[in-house]
Amino acid sequence: MTVVNEWMAGTRFGGWVQRCRESRRLVLVIVAIALLLDNMLLTTVVPIIPEFLYDINHPDAPLDGHVRGTTTTTTPPPPVPISCQQMNQNINYSNTAAPTEIYNFTTLDPEAVQQELRHKDLVQETVEVGMMFASKAFVQLLANPFVGPLTHKIGYSVPMFAGFIIMFLSTIIFAFGRSYSVLFIARALQGIGSSCSSVSGMGMLAERYPDDKERGNAMGIALGGLALGVLIGPPFGGLMYEFVGKSAPFLVLSALALGDGLLQLLMLQPAVVRQDSDPPSLKALVSDPYIIIAAGAITFANMGIAMLEPSLPIWMIDTMGADKWKQGVTFLPASISYLIGTNLFGPLGHKMGRWLAALLGLIVIGVCLMLIPLATSMNHLIIPNAGLGFAIGMVDSSMMPELGYLVDIRHSAVYGSVYAIGDVAFCLGFAIGPAMSGTLVKTIGFEWMLFGIAILNFLYAPLLYCLKSPPTKEEKKSLITGEKSSVRYVTYQNEEDDE
Structure with a gap:
């Protein structure tokens, strides 16, 4: 009897597992978790790496330590220095009061000198941090054209699992890396894992949700997982780094990644x-102009926040003297509003028109980027960062399902390559942004860098009107056929005129 009960229990469990495997909601949950962990790792390093690298390069003067060149003493001030000319003239001041002019002798304030040196070091470090942050996106950019066609040949599940393995290795390297080169390798390695996870995950959702409206809702939820990772990452990294240590957040992430892999x-x-x-x-x-317009919107929408990731924490240290936890928490409003925007405009974008949602999103992004350099305290960053995150959510949750829709109506319903293009667009923003931010901050300044990308968003926004009613495959064919017929008719007419 016991054997029979165990067999029945096993059968029920096997049936439950089989139903779970066939459930597209479970697929959505797995994709959302994968995007969450990937973007947690992406953003956890934001408040950690700038200060960690600065402390490695300046072990005698860490950012949270005492200022170099200053000492605390209770002894009286030293005698006023006397110039060489006065010494040569054998002037004796021992029995007379020191003249006022001698005390007004200008000397460099060691603290002011140190602040100036630290400012130059921080600006220089912006370049190094920007290159490290951009390495992930560059590698992901190179991997996407291979991962997309690969999913056509072997399906989505194997690349998805490969993405988990690579992300786990990257997280472990981050945990124990103690040099710029090792951390750079970990960041670049993450790009391969991200390519596998994001392209396979979005393609899997597009395949499981063939209805355009349901697909938009599902991708909004999946991007909500991405948003949650962006939301949790910076404060999680900043707080763990300050109160536990540099390795702790990455060890926690590696344990979560292991659970997702299982x-x-x-x-x-x-x-x-x-x-x-x-x-x-x-x-x-790639030669389809409507797909390129949709992908370009994703690039420009994310380029601004990508420029802010390496430069904003350093700008806050330089202008506000921000602590570690403040550098992480400053991205919190953007992450919360991105989470709201992606879930809201998944279904809403389908109703109002995804082209219009993305167009308005780009305009709002430009306005918010222009407001950020005007901030003089952390509180002043809350509203522009929140608006920035919400508007990026509008663009991403509208254009990701739009890519699948464009493939459905203009090509064939196989989604690996189109989401490779979408991920390339996303990576372009996060590759160009950090790579250029350091150089732009050095040459034109933090303020003009953000003004420039804001203007680019304003200029690109009107192009999204082209996505209002893109021609379908049949319309495209009839248009091409009509053009060929017209050419043949003109040729025939010219031949008759010659005769």
Whole structure:
């Protein structure tokens, strides 16, 4: 009887597992968790790396230590220095009061000198930090054209699981890395894992949710996982680094990543799956102007926040003397509002028109970027950062499902390559932004850097009107056929005129 009960319990458990594997909601949860952890790792380093690298390069004067060159003493001030000319003239001041002019002898304030040196060091470090942050996006950018077509050949589950393995290794390296080069490698390695996770995850959702409205809602939820990772990452990293240590946040992330990998292994059962229909070529998708416009909106929307990631914490240290936890918490309003924006404009973008939601989002992004340099305290950053995050959520949650819709109506319903393009667009923003931010801060300043990217957003926004009613595959074919017929008619007419 006991054997029978165990067999029945096993059968019920097996049936439950099988139902879970067939559930598209579970797939949505797995994709959302993968994006959450990937972006937690992406943003946890934001408040950690600038100060950690500065302390490595300046072990005698860490940012939270005493200012170099200053001493605390209770002894009386030293005698006023006497110039060489006065010494040569054998002037004796021992029996007379020191003249006022001698006390007004100007000397450099050691603290002011130290502040100036620290300012130069921080500006120089912006370049190094920007290059490190950009390395992940550059590597992801290079990997995407390979991962997209690969999903057409072997399916989405195997690249998804490979992304987990690579992210786990990257997290461990971050935990124990103690030099710029090792941390740079960890950041670049994360780019390969992110490419596998994001391209496979979005393609999997597009396949499981063929209805355009449901797909928009599902991708809004998945991007909500991404937003939650961006939301938790900076304050989590800043607080753990200040009160526990540099390795602690990455060890916690590695444990969470391990749990996600086990969930994928149990529920997705990674295996090679061939696609039934012929996928559109990457060249055909890249040459589609409507797909390029949608992808470009994602690039410009994310470029501003990407420029802020390496430069804003250092700017806050330089102008506000911000502590570690403040550098992390400053991104909190943007992350919260991004989470709201992605979940709100998943369904709302479908109703009002995704092109319009993205257009308004780019305009709001430009306004918020212009307001950030005007802040004189951390409180002044709350509203522009919140508006920035909400507007980026408008663009991302509108354009990601729009890419799938454009493939459906203009190509064939195979999604790996189009979401590789979408991820390339996302990576371009996060590659160009940090890579250029250090150089731009040095040459034109923090303020003009943000004004420039704001103007680019304003100029790009009107192009999204083209996505209001893009032609379908049949309309495109009829248009091409009509053009060919017109050419043949003109040629025939010219031949008759010649005769």
